[in-house]
Amino acid sequence: xxxxxxxxxxxxxxxxxxxxxxxxxxxxxxxxxxxxxxxxxxxxxxxxxxxxxxxxxxxxxxxxxxxxxxxxxxxxxxxxxxxxxxxxxxxxxxxxxxxxxxxxxxxxxxxxxxxxxxxxxxxxxxxxxxxxxxxxxxxxx
Amino acid sequence: xxxxxxxxxxxxxxxxxxxxxxxxxxxxxxxxxxxxxxxxxxxxxxxxxxxxxxxxxxxxxxxxxxxxxxxxxxxxxxxxxxxxxxxxxxxxxxxxxxxxxxxxxxxxxxxxxxxxxxxxxxxxxxxxxxxxxxxxxxxxxxxxxxxxxxxxxxxxxxxxxxxxxxxxxxxxxxxxxxxxxxxxxxxxxxxxx
Numbered sequence: 101x102x103x104x105x106x107x108x109x110x111x112x113x114x115x116x117x118x119x120x121x122x123x124x125x126x127x128x129x130x131x132x133x134x135x136x137x138x139x140x141x142x143x144x145x146x147x148x149x150x151x152x153x154x155x156x157x158x159x160x161x162x163x164x165x166x167x168x169x170x171x172x173x174x175x176x177x178x179x180x181x182x183x184x185x186x187x188x189x190x191x192x193x194x195x196x197x198x199x200x201x202x203x204x205x206x207x208x209x210x211x212x213x214x215x216x217x218x219x220x221x222x223x224x225x226x227x228x229x230x231x232x233x234x235x236x237x238x239x240x241x
Numbered sequence: 242x243x244x245x246x247x248x249x250x251x252x253x254x255x256x257x258x259x260x261x262x263x264x265x266x267x268x269x270x271x272x273x274x275x276x277x278x279x280x281x282x283x284x285x286x287x288x289x290x291x292x293x294x295x296x297x298x299x300x301x302x303x304x305x306x307x308x309x310x311x312x313x314x315x316x317x318x319x320x321x322x323x324x325x326x327x328x329x330x331x332x333x334x335x336x337x338x339x340x341x342x343x344x345x346x347x348x349x350x351x352x353x354x355x356x357x358x359x360x361x362x363x364x365x366x367x368x369x370x371x372x373x374x375x376x377x378x379x380x381x382x383x384x385x386x387x388x389x390x391x392x393x394x395x396x397x398x399x400x401x402x403x404x405x406x407x408x409x410x411x412x413x414x415x416x417x418x419x420x421x422x423x424x425x426x427x428x429x430x431x432x433x434x
Contacts, residue, residue, distance in 0.1 A: 107422070107426055108419070108422070111421065115418075138429075139429050142425060142429050143425060146370065146371045146374075146425055147390075149367060149368050150276075150371070150391065153275070153368070154272055154275070154276065154390075154391045155268065156271070156284075158268055158271050158285065159285055162263075162271075162289070163263050163264070165289065166263060166289045166292055166293070167256075169293060170293060170296060173293065173297075
């Protein structure tokens with residue numbers, strides 16, 4: 101068996117998960133191959149890290165800190181519940197007032213334009229009557 | 242106090258029951274979170290979040306599964322959320338660094354006061370290598386591997402926690418080990434440690 105094939109099985113060999121036949125083949129290869137033995141040693145040392153770091157000692161103040169956080173949450177919660185109902189109702193009311201106000205202003209504006217007759221004539225200024233272009237050009241010259 | 246009485250007490254808001262529950266399961270929850278996030282301080286913070294959620298949602302616990310199964314589920318979900326949030330923050334940080342050209346070295350704390358500095362560096366490198374390899378696993382493989390290796394749970398227990406079949410758990414752990422081995426072999430070839 102070549103090293104590439106053996107490498108695929110080494111982690112299972114380490115965990116005793118290989119069938120008996122495969123285990124014997126891997127063992128035989130390891131007896132002869134330094135590179136595979138070295139890689140197995142690396143795998144073993146890496147997996148060993150898990151054993152070393154798991155189950156750390158929990159801080160003796162764990163429950164004290166947890167209790168403090170729990171108290172904070174419980175104090176905040178009743179206010180939070182009040183806000184959760186009142187806040188949306190308040191903003192909905194503001195929105196309704198805004199829409200009503202906008203409609204009211206709009207309807208007043210349309211009423212004033214339709215009822216009021218146009219009484220004022222806007223005098224358009226006729227520059228040509230005030231100053232003919234010929235006199236303007238003659239002055240320039 | 243057995244599990245049923247404990248959870249009933251917590252459902253009624255009894256602090257004594259909650260304290261007993263925390264004392265009974267804190268090691269388990271912290272260890273599970275540690276396996277996922279590889280940092281003890283973060284693991285303890287996450288464990289606290291888990292217990293707060295247990296207190297808040299205790300009334301939802303119907304007793305269909307064991308209390309520990311339920312707590313493992315909350316712990317792994319919380320840990321996964323934490324990992325996703327950290328990755329997102331990391332992405333924006335590296336984006337910022339690309340523009341500012343700087344690198345935040347505040348997080349790079351070295352504390353090597355041992356008489357054998359070389360040995361500690363090697364241990365640290367080994368640890369970092371393993372954590373990076375585990376971090377690269379897909380989420381489900383990571384959860385299954387962590388529960389198997391850190392909590393030494395059986396495949397059946399993992400199947401109940403993850404709500405998948407036994408065959409799926411076997412497949413996930415098999416793939417996780419293969420992927421880990423591949424990452425470690427790449428490092429071995431490059432002689433990184």
